[in-house]
Amino acid sequence: MRQPGKSVGFFASLRRLLGTVLEIAHVRLELLGIELELEKRRLLDALLLGLLALLMAGVGLVLLCGFIILLFWEGYRLAAVGVMMLLVLLSAA
16 A cells, blocks of 8 residues: 555655765765864864963063072173073073
8 A cells, every 4th residue: 555645666765865875975974074163173172282382481580590690690690691591402402
């Protein structure tokens, strides 16, 4: 028996198959978009953490230079400043 509203035959079956294939392709493209968005966010988070680590390393370097200069404050203040300046410039190069 035929159900009302259901078409039978080769072309109807082919039309349903094409609809299913298009729906699968649409879902896969949505999943690809979501994956790309997540990857972009992960990359931005890693970049932000890297920049924060560089900032903290810079602050630590400045504090280390200040500590060494204060350590040699009495007799070798200018030599300590010069050596620290050369070390920082050489490491930057």
